[in-house]
Amino acid sequence: MDPRFDILPDRKNTNSVKWSVYKPDVLPMWVADMDFRSPEAVLRALQKEVDLGVFGYPDGSDELKDVIVKRMAELYHWVIRPEDVVLISGVVTGLNMVAHLFSKVGGEALVQIPIYPPFLSAPGNAGLSRVDVEMIHQPDGSYDIDFEAFEAAITDRTRVFMLCNPHNPVGRVYRRDELERLAEICLRHNILICSDEIHCDLIFSGYHHVPIATLQPEIAHNTITLMAPSKTYNIPGLECSFAVIPNPELRERFEKAGEGMNSWVNLMGLVAGKAAYQDGQDWLSDLMKYLEGNRDFLFDFVNQHLSGVRMAKPEGTYLGWLDCNDAGIQGSPYEFFLQNAKVALNDGKAFGRGAEGFVRLNFGCPRSMLEDALQRMKQALEQLKQPVQS
Template identity: 50%
Template sequence: MENKFNFEICPERRTTESLKWRVYAEDVLPMWVADMDFLSPPPVIEALQQRVEHGVFGYAVDPPSLKQAIVAWLESRYNWRVNEEEIIFVPSVVSGFNLVAMALRAPGAGLLIQTPVYPPFLNVARQAGMKDQRLPLSRDTEGRYYVDGERFRAALTSETRMFLLCNPHNPVGRVFTREELWAMAEACLERDVLICSDEIHCDLVYSGHTHIPIATLDPAVAQKTVTLMSPSKTFNVAGLKFAFAIVPDPALRKTFKQLVHDLGGGMNIMGLVAAEAAYTRGAEWLQALLGVLEANRDFLYEFVHNELPGVKMNRPEATYLAWLDCRDLDLQPNPYEFFLNEARVALNNGRDFGQEGRGFVRLNFGCPRAVLERGLMRMKEALERARMVS
């Protein structure tokens, strides 16, 4: 299997419309936005080619075969049996959780998030006209993030109407345990708070960890949960704009479906084609990808530990994103600008993930090993030059 797919080449992307590769100057190595520098799975490419050859690209209906593929995927990977009518297609997970918030908004209603977190989370409450409620994730003495059940329960108020969960977590890389999920779910049930769970990275989980969709904990939890998933990260098809929501509650599903119809703008027909190919014929490629990503993660962890003194990192339990703690180095004007200007490596600025992200950067290791090594060596050399000057 390892030799069947080529994860060592990085197709030239600067000549395409790639956001990742076109934002920065040509001498900058981009290791920021969360798409991978790997070819998408062969079955996905083949399905798209066949669809292009048809030559007509009109408005699309929701293909029943795709819903059947999603049901089968969730059952095989998470032992989760969902009904097809609970699945609603949306253009993206981001549009999905914003539309859920719009469905729930009411005067004085609050929305709770845990920071640091994926930047679009930070804008949802304001855009929905809700009260912005934030709870920093807890950290232990080793820098590992976790959910403190008592702190979470205390953060829910009489105003809180929605909790927006990120699991697996971006950027800290946690896969929350069953105990952590139960603590959050029970507190939300007690307060009659809807859980909207962004689980876009659920298929990218490493050895020793298991993703548990929070809706699978209990039927009562499922009724109070909207789960958002997508093939975009898993199969590197983010630009095709397809995701789906699982909405068990009939009343909320009706409201949400109308908002998707009115504001979502319809589905990308190529996204539908890619998703079905991925979920029906992409499992073998995904298994090979996970081996490559886990090896990259371990190489990155050892390099940071041994070659980047002053930088701290916990091994991500999922995702292809590493959360690097640079606070001990006091890099000026901040770690993001330091590595961009001095190493010519573009990372994500930690402050964009909330106040708790200051002094951090996020690094994307979803790339060929040679690219990862080149970026890390640039960072190492920049830090060495800075120490010589000081």
């Protein structure tokens, strides 16, 4: 256990979406927002900026880009240049900017479901059609890519493949050979790859994140990679993300797609992002040990004590994907746990076709909060199975 992560901050009445949407007696285990204080290095850097007391238009993007370039080289042996980096306010913003690359010509965007909901909405926001390819749901609860279905879904109208790796919500960290096969298909069909890799730092032992753009120069030339310090260091409210686009022509098109909408990154986001990447690695290493303990506790509890519920052990992210289809719940599992356990989860139906019987659970929180939520869910399921008294 670690006191930095064991203490639950009181976030009620603090402008927190996570803690304000539901009633006070409901435990919020939904939106991907951890209940941990950010690293002290980040807090110090922000406090220094606050003490200055002036919050004008920001500069400092070049410094952050230099830090990002160094980080990519150290973590992934990925040699990029500062000019390859485009700062954006959020990865969801980036997804929509990519979709708008094709707003004038139309076409189709390919996504793998289940998937983080903004993947489902971004194509339509730009006037593209969306083509969903279901992943293969294995008996143990894990998911694999259906390569045959993926390639069969491609038409002469397919313009972009929107990849999520590590995958939200199923927790897969794709292997190199899987990424190579996806990339080869996209190159052969002249399809742009947009890769959301926002959870790339949240990888559990035994797994390794491979940015798809690092596979070979041709793939990098055909890829827009979206990353951010926001999930890693729990600073999503500061809106600091970035795209890596080595192809200068593609980068220019991407920037043009955001004209008037993506002007600069929030001043505090620049400050926090730089501090996190420069001085937050020890904190991150300790965080991952804590999250891995939470993941293992969640996995064991679900499979031992939540009757009829199953889940695969996530390889990355701090999100559990719970299959409740055999739990005997009539209707929505999300509504069931909200009403009967006072636990707010993400409703699986928001993640695409076939996910109606699932819920997503955020285990980026103190262990005590996770235990409380799981005990509530266990009791709700036990009451469900009790015979009705005549």
